[in-house]
Amino acid sequence: MTAERPTNIRVRKRSRLLHLDYADDSSLELPFELLRVYSPSAEVRGHGMGPGLLQTGKQDVEITGAEMVGNYALKLSFSDGHDSGLFTWEYLRDLGEHQTTYWARYLERLAQEGGSRAP
Numbered sequence: 001m002t003a004e005r006p007t008n009i010r011v012r013k014r015s016r017l018l019h020l021d022y023a024d025d026s027s028l029e030l031p032f033e034l035l036r037v038y039s040p041s042a043e044v045r046g047h048g049m050g051p052g053l054l055q056t057g058k059q060d061v062e063i064t065g066a067e068m069v070g071n072y073a074l075k076l077s078f079s080d081g082h083d084s085g086l087f088t089w090e091y092l093r094d095l096g097e098h099q100t101t102y103w104a105r106y107l108e109r110l111a112q113e114g115g116s117r118a119p
Contacts, residue, residue: 003090005071011063018063018076020092028096033117036061036078037106038095039085056115 008021017029037055038044046052058080065077069086077083087095095102110117 003088003093005089006092009066009074011066013062016062018066018092020096028093030092030096030099032061032063032078033058034095034099034103034106035063035076035087036080036082038102039076039082040087040091041082041085043082043084051109054109054113054115056110057117057119059117060119 004022006020007023008019010019012019012029016032018032018035020028020030022028036058039055044052044055060079062079063076064079065075065083067075069075073086073088074092075083075086109115
């Protein structure tokens with residue numbers, strides 16, 4: 001099943017949230033930091049199996065650009081220069097609906113590996 005495309009996409013710089021509205025009147029808000037540390041790029045996920053490269057120092061990251069890629073994804077550019085991940089509608093929906101779980105996993109991994117959110 002393919003997730004539907006949002007009807008409205010807003011980059012809310014002041015609150016550091018990507019806001020997505022859907023035709024069914026639902027909406028999601030995704031923190032910039034969460035999007036950056038869970039970027040679907042090979043740089044973040046790695047090129048094989050496993051947890052990928054732990055992203056640290058991304059607490060203050062901003063989205064500097066957002067462009068549609070066909071009818072299936074959003075390409076986000078971040079203030080740290082990262083811009084190689086394509087966020088499919090399905091992936092954005094999954095991140096939004098399970099962000100509490102993803103965030104807890106990220107914080108746990110930071111603690112285990114001695115990383116920091118601070119730049």
